Amino acid sequence: MTEYGNPVTYGLKWLYLLLIVCLLMSPVFYVMYISFNENGFGARHYVFTLDWYKVIFTDRQMLTALSWTMKLSIATMLITIPLSLLAAKYYKTTRHKVLTVFLLLSPLFVSSDIMGSALLVFFKNLNGVFTFVGDKYSILWLQSWFELGFTTALIGLIIYTIPYAFIVILITMGRYRQQQTEAARACGATGWQAFTDIEFPQIRPGVFSACAFTIILAFNEYTRTNLLKGGFDTFTTVLVSEMLNTGMSEQSYAMSSLVSFIAIAIIGTIIIVTLLKSDSIAQRERVKAEPGSNES
Amino acid sequence: MSIRSGITTSLTRWVFILPIAFMMLFFALPMILTAVWSVFERTMFWMEPGFTLFSYENFFTSARLLNFLASMYHSSIAVLICLVLGFPIAVFVRRRIPQAAQHRVVLLFILPFMVSETIRVFALRPVLQRNGLVNGALMKLGVITEPLTAILYTPLGVIIGEVLSFLPFIVFSGFLAMEAVPRYIFEICEDLGANTFRVYKDIILPLAAPGIFAGSVFIFVNGIGVALLPNILGGPGAVNAGLIATQAISALDFPLAMAVSAIMTATLFLLLYIGHRLFDLTHILDPVNK
Numbered sequence: 001m002t003e004y005g006n007p008v009t010y011g012l013k014w015l016y017l018l019l020i021v022c023l024l025m026s027p028v029f030y031v032m033y034i035s036f037n038e039n040g041f042g043a044r045h046y047v048f049t050l051d052w053y054k055v056i057f058t059d060r061q062m063l064t065a066l067s068w069t070m071k072l073s074i075a076t077m078l079i080t081i082p083l084s085l086l087a088a089k090y091y092k093t094t095r096h097k098v099l100t101v102f103l104l105l106s107p108l109f110v111s112s113d114i115m116g117s118a119l120l121v122f123f124k125n126l127n128g129v130f131t132f133v134g135d136k137y138s139i140l141w142l143q144s145w146f147e148l149g150f151t152t153a154l155i156g157l158i159i160y161t162i163p164y165a166f167i168v169i170l171i172t173m174g175r176y177r178q179q180q181t182e183a184a185r186a187c188g189a190t191g192w193q194a195f196t197d198i199e200f201p202q203i204r205p206g207v208f209s210a211c212a213f214t215i216i217l218a219f220n221e222y223t224r225t226n227l228l229k230g231g232f233d234t235f236t237t238v239l240v241s242e243m244l245n246t247g248m249s250e251q252s253y254a255m256s257s258l259v260s261f262i263a264i265a266i267i268g269t270i271i272i273v274t275l276l277k278s279d280s281i282a283q284r285e286r287v288k289a290e291p292g293s294n295e296s
Numbered sequence: 297m298s299i300r301s302g303i304t305t306s307l308t309r310w311v312f313i314l315p316i317a318f319m320m321l322f323f324a325l326p327m328i329l330t331a332v333w334s335v336f337e338r339t340m341f342w343m344e345p346g347f348t349l350f351s352y353e354n355f356f357t358s359a360r361l362l363n364f365l366a367s368m369y370h371s372s373i374a375v376l377i378c379l380v381l382g383f384p385i386a387v388f389v390r391r392r393i394p395q396a397a398q399h400r401v402v403l404l405f406i407l408p409f410m411v412s413e414t415i416r417v418f419a420l421r422p423v424l425q426r427n428g429l430v431n432g433a434l435m436k437l438g439v440i441t442e443p444l445t446a447i448l449y450t451p452l453g454v455i456i457g458e459v460l461s462f463l464p465f466i467v468f469s470g471f472l473a474m475e476a477v478p479r480y481i482f483e484i485c486e487d488l489g490a491n492t493f494r495v496y497k498d499i500i501l502p503l504a505a506p507g508i509f510a511g512s513v514f515i516f517v518n519g520i521g522v523a524l525l526p527n528i529l530g531g532p533g534a535v536n537a538g539l540i541a542t543q544a545i546s547a548l549d550f551p552l553a554m555a556v557s558a559i560m561t562a563t564l565f566l567l568l569y570i571g572h573r574l575f576d577l578t579h580i581l582d583p584v585n586k
Contacts, residue, residue, distance in 0.1 A: 013388045017401070020381060024408035024460055027419035030429050034422060042427045087315035103319050109514055109568075110327065111521020113538030114560045117545055117553045121333055122326035124342075159323050162315070191308065213410075220412030223524065223538075227545070236414050243418055256415040267410045271403050 028260050035253040052254035062238055062255065069219055069235040072150065076157040076218040077211050083158070084165035084210060088173050091166075108163045112223035116156065120227045123152045148230035156224040161217050165210040172206020209270050216263050235259065327561050334555035343550045351555035360540055364559075367526070367536035370451050371519030374458035375512045378466040381459070383508065386470025387500060391482055402471050405464040413461060417528050420457055424448040424529070453529035461525070462515040469514070473507020474500075506575040513567050521560055 034041045038049035056062060091100050107115065127146040134142035146152060176199055184194040200207070222236035229237065235255075243252055337346035355361060389401050408416070423429045424447045431443040447453055477500055485495045501508070519525070523538035535543075537560050544553035 010392060013392065017385050017388065017404075020385060020463070021404050021407070024405070024463060025411075026429070027416060027423045027460065028408070028411050030423055031415070031419040041422050083315040083318060086312050090312040090316065093312075100316065103316060103324060107319075107323055109517050109564055111518050111538050111560070113523045113542050114521050114557045115323075115327075117541045118326040118330050118557050119322070120545065121550055121554060122322075122329060125333075155322050159319070162319065216410050220410075220414070222412070222414040223522075223542075227542075236412060240414055240418075248418065248421060252418075256412075256419065260411045260415055263410045263412075264407060267407060271400070271406075 028256075031253050032257040032261065035250070035257040037250075040250045041248065041253070052250045053258065055251050056255055056258065059251070061233070062235070065233040065235050065238040068232050072153060072157065072225070072234065073215045073218040075150075075154050076161055077214045079154070080158050080161045080165050080214045081169075081207065081211055084162055084169050085207065087162070087166050088169045091170060092173065092178070104166050105163045107159050112160075112221070113227075115159070116224040116227035119152070119156050119159070119224070120148070123148060123155075123228065148228060150230075150232070153225050153229040153234075156228040157218045157221060160221060160224055161214045164217060165214050168210040168213060169203065169206050172203045172209075176202050205273075212266050212270055216266060219259070220263065327557070330554045330557040330561060334551055334558045336551050336554075338549055338551050341548055348551075351549075351551040354552055355540075355555055355559070360535070363533070363535035364520070364537055364540070366451070367520045367534075368516075370455050371458060371516050371536075374455050374462065374519050375515045377455070377459050378463045378515055379508070379512065382463045382466035383470045385467050386474055387496075389471060390474035390477070391479065398471075402467065405467045408460075409464050413522075414524065416461060417457055417524050420453070420460065420529060421448065424453055424456065448529060449531040449534075451530065451534060453531075454526050454534055457525045457529040458515070458519045461522075462518060465514050466508075466511045469507045469511030470504065473504035473511075476503045476507070506571070509571045509575055513564070513571060516567070517560070517564050520563075 035052055036048050036050070037043060038047040038051065039045060087100075087104055091097060091104075094100055123146045127144075127148075130145050131143045134140060180198050181194045184198045185191070189197065220236065222240055225234050226237050226240070239252060239255055242249065333343065334351050335347050335349065336343040337348055338350070355364075386402075389398050393401055421428075425431075426443045426445060426448075428448075430447065431440070434440045435443065447456070481499055482495065485499060490498075520536045521538040523536065523542050526534035526536050526539055537556050541553045541556040541560075544550070544556065
């Protein structure tokens, strides 16, 4: 028997795997298909058009929401990634590994509505405390710190994205040999220099992937953002309110498709780049391990 | 050591604790406090400190409990379907795909996850509804003559939504779990003539149990907690804990929302405790040294 077993069953298993991926993606592909139909969903005749996409870019409310969503996503990324990096470094050295990983990964197991509700009440209480202290000691800038708005939505999104970024960075760090840092320190480098000059270049692909994941996750999130955002709208909250109030319009299909397409394109690019890089790294390592061997 | 370097060292130590402190303050603390807020007295628009079990009474003696139990039942079915459909993929990848390519294959399952859950759930409407993709395909193939109406706005619709939303997680956790099953074990099993059923029952499941359990808990808890699924795909009676909590917040009944959150947190901890006692979940992080 070969490593792959019976070639027919091997092929069938591959087919099954790809079928499941297609099944998971089919609703999204179907929405994309509808978004290009001039006659919309359920029409007897399919007429290709890009008009529904043009409508999106003339919708002022949607453009404002998109701008808020981008600001929120980028701010989330800018805070989540350094925190996740610090958390991964801490995890590597701490003795309390189980407790640390439990705390950092628990948000994965708490559903969005439950976490959003708990944070909403927490921030309302916190805002009450800050307002009270601000009033009592006449510190005006304290009063609006935790009022529902950008900051509270940002904190909710950071809590949501940290587990994902932490896992991606931790896995990448797993391939890094700590002895390299020790060698750099022994040569007189500071901790910061050892990190920026030796460790970071090696974990950079993982950090960049974590950045992309974080932005996409924050951009796509609805429930936590909706509960914690206060007065402004984001892309998903506009989309959901349109869908709930007027049903799935052709414009909703186009908006959903556009965002899905961008997310798939970003992640697809990362996957392809990662694969190409890991191939070249593996090849280089093979050559290093066997100096006499041929690269081919 | 100079004072300056002493300060730098102690600052550096504190910087690394920052994420832990952040998670303690903005995640662990609010989740723990849900139990405290759940016994507060409800006021017209908010709540005030006090001690009453009215919210729990409200939850456990009304139709909400039945809805919660029904959502648990539907979520359990979704977990089973995800396991049956997704876990063999994880086994196949670990067992048959060359080691260098394994992670790349699993990455394929990240793609659906990167599309907004909101869009994925809403996208199921045109797929499942009366003149949607599923009915259209089945009618074209001649399997049915009349469109099926029992898919969307029924518990079946919610279960389909849960399976399509969470199936990638069973592949990820299964893939992680399978690290505890070395490849040579399969070769030994093949040499001894064990059939697939026995390999699964006696080898794979016992060794990969912690990862399978973690993936199942994830799907189960999200199935009973994500309000969007019953809200969009279920009928008028389809309610889960997440929907009860958000409806309570809309009705300004904050203690009830917090009671539901506390019940969900307690359910999660109970499941993780049982899992830890049965399988020692720490081995997920270090499967090779099991």
